[in-house]
Amino acid sequence: QVQLVESGGGLVQPGGSLRLSCAASGSIFSINGMGWYRQAPGKERELVATITPGGSTNYADSVKGRFTISRDNAKNTVFLQMDRLKPEDTAVYYCNANVRTSWGTFGSNYWGQGTQVTVSA
Numbered sequence: 001q002v003q004l005v006e007s008g009g010g011l012v013q014p015g016g017s018l019r020l021s022c023a024a025s026g027s028i029f030s031i032n033g034m035g036w037y038r039q040a041p042g043k044e045r046e047l048v049a050t051i052t053p054g055g056s057t058n059y060a061d062s063v064k065g066r067f068t069i070s071r072d073n074a075k076n077t078v079f080l081q082m083d084r085l086k087p088e089d090t091a092v093y094y095c096n097a098n099v100r101t102s103w104g105t106f107g108s109n110y111w112g113q114g115t116q117v118t119v120s121a
Contacts, residue, residue: 002026002099002110009093009115012085016119020080022095022112032098032107034071034078038091038117048093049080063089085119093117 008020024031035050049069050058057069068081078095092114098107 001101002028002097002108004095004097004110004112006093006095006112006115009117011118011120013121014086014119016085017081017083018085018117020082020093020095020115020117022078022097024076024097024099024110027101028076029100029102029105031073031076032100034069034095034097036069036078036080036093036095038089038093040088040091043091045094051078082117085117087119089117090119091117 002024003026004022004024006022008018010018012018033050033052036048037045038048039045048060048063049067051069051071059067066084071078094114095112097110099110100107
């Protein structure tokens with residue numbers, strides 16, 4: 001009923017930048033919190049950043065000051081601007097959204113398909 005499609009991943013040199021996008025579509029009444037997670041090979045999935053409908057943000061210590069999360073509520077889209085990238089940022093990045101599909105219902109979590117980010121010289 002709800003789909004999240006990610007884009008913007010790729011290969012970048014250390015110190016470079018990438019901008020990830022994630023657009024939600026389908027049976028959407030409203031979207032509550034949105035966020036980004038990442039998973040590197042052999043490691044557990046970890047929280048990167050979250051953002052509320054009103055724009056309140058939260059970041060993992062490892063990305064604070066380098067990454068910026070934002071959202072466009074009119075387009076049901078969340079972004080992750082990644083600056084001063086490091087090799088340890090290499091991972092598959094997944095977006096998440098808590099979506100209400102009708103009036104009077106609570107939200108459910110949905111996940112994007114993941115997009116690869118590789119930081120290497």
